[in-house]
Amino acid sequence: MNQFLRSLTPSQQVGALFLAVFGILVLASVAVFLLTLRERRTAHDESWQTGLSDFRHLLGRSWVMVIVFWIAWTSGEVMATVLFALIAFLALREFITLSPTRRGDHRSLVLAFFIVLPLQFWLVATRHFDLFTVFIPVYVFLAIPVASALSGDPHRFLERNAKLQWGIMVCVFGMSHVPALLLLEFPGRNYEGKQAFLVFFLVTVVQTCMLVQHLVSQRRRRPPSLPGISNSFHWDNWSWGVIAGSTLGALLSFITPFKPLQALVTAFVACVAGSLGHLVMKALKRDRGVTSWGPRDKSVTGANGLLDRMDALCFAAPIFFHSVRWYFGA
């Protein structure tokens, strides 16, 4: 089996990976479908019902995410970058919607959406790695307050600018590091053309960490560690999530250019960054008095709370990218 996989070309290997993931999703969907048939005959308690409906939602989301990644991979690096730019756009739109802005912020917002965002992803696609890591933290960090100051409105100036800069940092800077993984090169490790595995590795590890944390917190009702910020966060549940994510990372080391121990450490770093980043976004939401970034009701646009699902990835991607690049000289 292993010999056979090694004999395939890189793109065949990635294809096999998607085949495996689609297979797992099909099996899970069939299983859930059979369960819903059975449910009509036997009476179950309510918690079982809600558990099943939760799982179906999760499955639906996983389908969407996997299909999106599959499209990104089949259509090449440029299309993948465009796709992640689109996700960043929708996430930033949700973030700005819930951050109160004033008329004076209009020019800054135009700058953020129509100049900073496309430019950042263009820098990624054209491999300007040295510029793309400093473009937002240095240049945009100074340009946004200048645009706001030129509008001549001093009311809550620092607060407004901080919010906008946070939104750009998380939604644009963080998200742009996911397609950047596709362009990393590992000299001497025979990893050319397999970078899609690295994106898969990061997404799987971080999402597993979040999922395990969520499931454990549902199973064991503990009093929350930080009730002011989250109703579900508890350090024990968090540890389980990070342990699960890191272990999976070590197990998946064969699809990465890392040795198992290195994979464990990089996965650990990504999980800690992602899960704590999610906590930070929860704090921001609490500050605004909402429970999710999406529109208040079920949306017809499909952009319902996208940021809730992507925020962990937005925090994990830059940390993962830079630690890998620093350690492996990629």
Next chain:
Amino acid sequence: MKRAWSPWAARALGWFLLQLVRVLTGAQARWYGCPPRAEQRIYFANHQSHADLVMIWAALPHELRSITRPVAARDYWTKSPLRQWITTAVFNAVYVDRERKGEGDPLQPLEQALASGDSIILFPEGTRGDGEEPQAFKSGLYSLALKFPHVVLVPAWIDNIQRVMPKGEVVPVPILCSVTFGAPIQLEPGEERRAFLDRARAAVIALRDR
């Protein structure tokens, strides 16, 4: 020659505008008080931006869009040939004079549209508001309700649109907006003009926090 391509251009522009509004604002419609139904209606909403007209037009389902005509201020929307063409060919708007000029009744075009069976979208404040609360409603809504008692009056609250394109700006920014449609109201027998208008305004404001 111009006539020949004009309907196609209008259709293409309409499609483009619809997609643009969806990308920028999500164009989310929330039907809380009534379902979207093809009966004759007057939608009345708060007015904060010129984009209100486009927003509520985009939020309506496709089937209702073709039988619903927004009311547009004549002085603003006929200022240039392009604006006039967009409001006529794409939105099928009804023009209304904001200032009473001479002898003519400013409601005449609206009455004509209602008499021919169309639904209309009305902004009873008459002009764009600046603050949080809508201004007092003008009496047009009352006169129309009196004259067309069978037409259903649906209040609507357009949220966030003033942030997309504040007064005096040209480039819109992407911010999620929504249009909330509330329960229809009726003109009670013998109800005073001012009382009815205040009640209609309260019905619109009540949708803000839904």
